[in-house]
Amino acid sequence: TPRVFSGIQPSGGLTLGNYLGAIKRFVDMQGAAFETIYCMVDLHAITVWQDPADLTRNTRELCAGFIAAGIDPTQSILINQSQVPEHAQLAWIFNCVARMGWMGRMTQWKDKAGKNAEAASLGLFAYPALMAADILIYHATHVPVGEDQKQHLELTRDIATKFNHDYGVDFFPITEPVIEGAATRVMSLRDGSKKMSKSDPSDMSRINMTDDADAIAKKIRKAKTDPEPLPDTLKGLDDRPEARNLVNIYAALADMSAEQVIADHAGQQFGQFKPALVDLAVEKLAPISTEMARLMDDPAEIDRILAAGALRAREITAPILRKTYDIVGMVPPP
Ligand code: AQP
Incomplete structure (x- = not known):
């Protein structure tokens, strides 16, 4: 093997x-x-x-x-x-x-x-x-x-x-x-040109695996985006690094391709897409942070x-x- x-x-x-x-x-x-x-x-x-x-x-x-x-x-x-x-x-x-x-x-x-x-x-x-x-x-x-x-x-x-x-x-x-999957390079939530990193001085730039549901929600709500709605093809995200990053994060968390995420959410404003992402992130990450805390005891x-x-x-x-x-x-x- x-x-x-x-x-x-x-x-x-x-x-x-x-x-x-x-x-x-x-x-x-x-x-x-x-x-x-x-x-x-x-x-x-x-x-x-x-x-x-x-x-x-x-x-x-x-x-x-x-x-x-x-x-x-x-x-x-x-x-x-x-x-x-x-x-x-x-x-x-x-x-x-x-x-x-x-x-x-x-x-x-x-x-x-x-x-x-x-x-x-x-x-x-x-x-x-x-x-x-x-x-x-x-x-x-x-x-x-x-x-x-x-x-x-x-x-x-x-x-x-x-x-x-x-x-x-x-x-x-x-x-x-x-090097595979939708999220081989997750970017900072504050700056779509920088990778998300544990050593970034701004805690708002990243989601920590120990963050609780409120922190996850706040960081995604405040994540930098642009005023345009989501496009109907991936190509439409080419010059929109922050939007592209949130779509990639969604795709990786949901085990979907970025194409599928775009197909499902085309035309949505971030006011709609971000709450969907918050729900998904909390659903997937909260059990991990709870279990981490238990193991750390x-x-x-x-x-x-x-x-x-x-x-x-x-x-x-x-x-x-x-x-x-x-x-x-x-x-x-x-
Ligand atoms: N933003 C990222 N997107 C996708 N993969 C990432 N990795 C790190 N950041 C991202 C991957 O995580 C693995 C372990 O990384 P590491 O902790 O050994 O070193 P790193 O890449 O230096 O991680 P950080 O968070 O950026 O730490 P600092 O801030 O200390 O430099 C690797 O497989 C890496 O690709």
Whole structure:
């Protein structure tokens, strides 16, 4: 069976963008067709400063979010990155395979380091090599992600290709990004040209997975739109990023295509469409946030789930790391 790996950073609360672009699709891939491994990537999170107590809490809350959204920890392997040391060990090897120039071209690096790259952490620069290691330490072949991760996945392929070529082996697979669905790029509710992000300073720009029904309703009601009614074809949304975003969110929440949503709501004003979206969002998201809160009441149980996941993961990662060291020429331990 093909193996799926993906991760999310515990760098703040989960957003609707993380849910629709990632977690909901992780749930869809769970089942007989794939072996699924999902990860809280805490080592990635600390590439920018994280308050230690917040990091612990956010990691547990992310785990609760995965489970509440439908990831079954007995069916999928659910892990916290730092508990499976082979991720970081393989990342070092990949730091020596990847080239400075490749990393310097990453748009996420350029965006996050900004104008003051001298002050950014070395870890932020090396981020994509760790991400390649996360994936390839499982020989994963499929990686479901949002649109923003496409470039990092291309780099993962480059690293696998160069490693295989340099050492004359056919060891690491060339991974396929899986960027599908109506909401591969959920945009900010305040600005249709920016992606919805947990680190946006404005809380009104995003829906958090912990928001209650009132907060969800308020944010959607206040979401930026234009004065035109909804068109009768998708094409009519081409220059209307905010309207397009709300249609995409509706489609992804309802498991419909954006075309279907337009067909059903053509000609409606936002005064009509937004309340329909509020109802749908509350119906789909409220049970998840309630379940997250329930799970968070028992952090020891979450820790047990993560520990069990790490044991299962290491059955896969330890032999792959051993083989990698062997290929590289490291003297094996007795
Ligand atoms: N707005 C989005 N639309 C669709 N998918 C998204 N993802 C994130 N934002 C959107 C997808 O969620 C997964 C995990 O992302 P992450 O938390 O590891 O990193 P990120 O992309 O940096 O997420 P944020 O929310 O934007 O965090 P900050 O603000 O800390 O940078 C990925 O699959 C991503 O594509």
